Amino acid sequence: MSAIPPVLLSDEPGSFPYSVLAERHPAIVGQVREAFPYGPDQHRALDTLLENCTKGVIEPLPADAPGRDLWTDWGMDEHIGRSWFDIPWLWSESWFYRRLLDAVGYFGPGPWQGVDPFRPFKLAELESPETDEELAALDDLADRPAEEQAEALLHGSLWGNRADLGFRLSDGDAEARAAVPALVADDSAALRTLLDGADTLCLVADNAGRELVPDLLLIAHLLARGRVRRAVLHVKSHPYYVSDATTADVVDALRRLTRAGGAAAGYGRELWAAMADGRLTLRAHPFSCAPLPYEAMPDDLRAELAGATLTVLKGDLNYRRLVGDRRWPPTTPFAEVTAHFPGPVAALRTLKSDVITGLTPATEAALVAAEGQRWRTGGTHALIQVRP
Ligand SMILES: O=P(O)(O)OC[C@@]1(O)O[C@H](CO)[C@@H](O)[C@@H]1O
Numbered sequence: 001m002s003a004i005p006p007v008l009l010s011d012e013p014g015s016f017p018y019s020v021l022a023e024r025h026p027a028i029v030g031q032v033r034e035a036f037p038y039g040p041d042q043h044r045a046l047d048t049l050l051e052n053c054t055k056g057v058i059e060p061l062p063a064d065a066p067g068r069d070l071w072t073d074w075g076m077d078e079h080i081g082r083s084w085f086d087i088p089w090l091w092s093e094s095w096f097y098r099r100l101l102d103a104v105g106y107f108g109p110g111p112w113q114g115v116d117p118f119r120p121f122k123l124a125e126l127e128s129p130e131t132d133e134e135l136a137a138l139d140d141l142a143d144r145p146a147e148e149q150a151e152a153l154l155h156g157s158l159w160g161n162r163a164d165l166g167f168r169l170s171d172g173d174a175e176a177r178a179a180v181p182a183l184v185a186d187d188s189a190a191l192r193t194l195l196d197g198a199d200t201l202c203l204v205a206d207n208a209g210r211e212l213v214p215d216l217l218l219i220a221h222l223l224a225r226g227r228v229r230r231a232v233l234h235v236k237s238h239p240y241y242v243s244d245a246t247t248a249d250v251v252d253a254l255r256r257l258t259r260a261g262g263a264a265a266g267y268g269r270e271l272w273a274a275m276a277d278g279r280l281t282l283r284a285h286p287f288s289c290a291p292l293p294y295e296a297m298p299d300d301l302r303a304e305l306a307g308a309t310l311t312v313l314k315g316d317l318n319y320r321r322l323v324g325d326r327r328w329p330p331t332t333p334f335a336e337v338t339a340h341f342p343g344p345v346a347a348l349r350t351l352k353s354d355v356i357t358g359l360t361p362a363t364e365a366a367l368v369a370a371e372g373q374r375w376r377t378g379g380t381h382a383l384i385q386v387r388p
Contacts, residue, residue, distance in 0.1 A: 002336060005326045008089045008354070016354055016377050017089040024166065025053050025096050028242060032117045038104065042112070045103035053096055057081050061098075066107045067286070071098070074290055090325040094291030097240050106238065116239045121165050122249055125209035126256050134210065135256075138217070138263040146225060153221050154188065154348075154384075156214035161315045161350040162379050163210035165243035174379050184351070184367065184375075185334070185358050187386035191310075191346050194388060196227055198309035204234040204288075206315030208249035215314065216253055220267040223274050230279045232308070237284040241317060247282055293324045295340040306342035313345065316352040323357050334358030338387045350382045351375060358385050 010017035029050050033043065052059065058079045061068045068076075075091065084092045105112030116122075125131065134156070141149055159179060168174050195201065201222065205215055215233075222228040236244045245253075254275075257268030274280035287301050297305075305311050313322055322345070323337040334357050338345055354376045359367075367375040375381050 002329070002332045004324075005328060008325045008327060009086060010089045010092060011083075011085045018085065020089070021084055021092060021096075022054065026050055028096075028166065029053075029100065031121070032100065032104065035120045036104070036115075036117065038112075042104050046100075049099050049103045053084055053099070057083055058087065058092075058095065061102075065102070067098075070286055070290075074292055088291075088325065090293070090320060091291040093241070094289065097289070101238060116246065116248065118165070118239050118242050119248075122208045122243055123252065125163065125165070125243075126213075126252055128210075131210055131213065131256070134213070135260045135264040136262065138267065142263045142266075150192075150218075150221060150225075150227075153214065153218040154191075157211075157218045157314070158348045158382055158384060159350065160211035160214040161206060161348065161382070163243075164207050164241075164315070164352065164379075165209075166241050167316075167352050167379060171379070177378060177380050179350075179382070180380050183383050184356075184363055184381050185360075185383040185385050187346070188384045190386040190388055191312075191384060194310045194344055194346070194386065195222060198222075198228045199230070200308045201228045201231045202234060202283075202305060202308040202311040203231060204311060204313045204318055205236075205245045206318060207243040208245040208253065209243060211243075211314065212245045212249060212253045213257065216250075216257065216271055217267050219280060220270045220274070223279050224270050228309075230281070231274075232281050232283055234283045234285065234288060236288045237286050238289060240289050244317075247284055250282060293321050295324065302342045308343055310344045310346060311341070313347050314349070316349055319347050319349045320353060320355050322347060323355060325355060327354060328357045330356045330359040330364045331361055332357045334385045335387045341387065344386070344388050346384065346386045348382075348384055350379050352377055352379045358383075 008017055010021045012018055029046055033046055058081065060076065060080050061071055079087045079091060100117065101107060104115070104117050106115065106117065107113065141152055162179065203215060203219060205212055219231045219233065223231060233250065235250060236246050239246060254268055254271055257264050258272060259265070260268070271280060285301050287297055313319065322341065328337065337357050356376060
């Protein structure tokens with residue numbers, strides 16, 4: 001068993017975690033503020049949040065705040081009074097989204113209850129010409145052999161993870177940088193074996209829009225071909241990390257598909273029918289927005305995932321939560337750091353933060369020789385890792 005490195009904090013100026021707290025979060029506050037005709041109370045609360053998240057300390061949730069008990073279970077009391085930069089990065093990031101939702105009145109009561117502050121950005125992406133193009137490409141794919149379709153849809157879902165609005169906010173050039181198609185780790189053969197004839201596939205979604213659409217297409221394909229009997233799509237219980245998918249985002253994506261025409265509409269109808277007959281279900285467990293690694297998941301979720309043939313975790317944040325948000329030596333075996341997970345698990349992720357495991361020494365050496373450490377955070381590399 002490898003030695004366990006400490007969890008990532010955000011206290012090192014110049015590091016990626018530091019930039020997220022010092023730059024990305026203030027930028028998100030600014031964008032949300034501009035996107036809605038908020039009133040003076042909300043503007044004041046956003047000012048307070050901005051000051052607090054960059055210069056202040058963790059302050060307790062009010063006694064009557066919704067979800068306060070959960071946050072107490074998730075370690076709030078031990079962080080109170082400490083700088084956001086000195087506590088685990090994973091924790092302070094989740095806290096930021098929680099406090100942002102408080103500031104705009106998301107948890108209510110009041111007229112802004114349930115109004116997703118990120119919805120305008122998510123909808124803009126769903127309506128973008130890029131989404132049109134991606135959906136139109138499905139018409140050509142429809143004539144290809146089933147295996148080729150499955151492969152294309154799997155890679156669509158994987159690379160869809162580049163479409164992360166939080167990431168693009170703090171890295172304006174991200175989209176223009178060319179992706180490197182060769183995966184840094186590729187267990188897709190093991191993934192195919194697990195998916196073939198699977199009873200239950202749990203897919204833990206990441207971003208809405210241009211990531212969720214290909215996730216849904218992949219699920220539709222697997223269900224329609226009978227490769228998977230049923231699928232459970234785990235989404236966030238509330239808006240999170242800007243573009244993370246909620247139930248409302250699934251509904252928007254399904255509507256987008258069904259009105260697209262062509263092959264896309266066929267996928268949309270398949271998914272709509274699968275929702276109706278129970279082959280596709282949604283799950284929004286509160287732990288989906290917890291500031292903790294999956295190793296700490298509660299018993300009910302553990303039991304549920306233990307019953308799945310395979311759980312596929314999408315994206316960078318889920319990867320961090322799966323392996324623990326630690327600076328592992330990159331060659332630490334993936335199977336070792338995911339041994340805690342209650343069943344077979346796969347990660348589909350583009351690399352957008354420092355955490356990485358499961359590389360061969362040769363792969364790591366080649367990446368470092370070519371790019372220094374930029375490959376870790378640039379969003380140009382991707383991986384498929386499986387622990388059967
Ligand atoms: O999980 P996702 O959408 O793939 O990526 C999330 C992300 O943009 O946000 C985190 C930093 O704020 C990092 O894990 C990563 O850069």
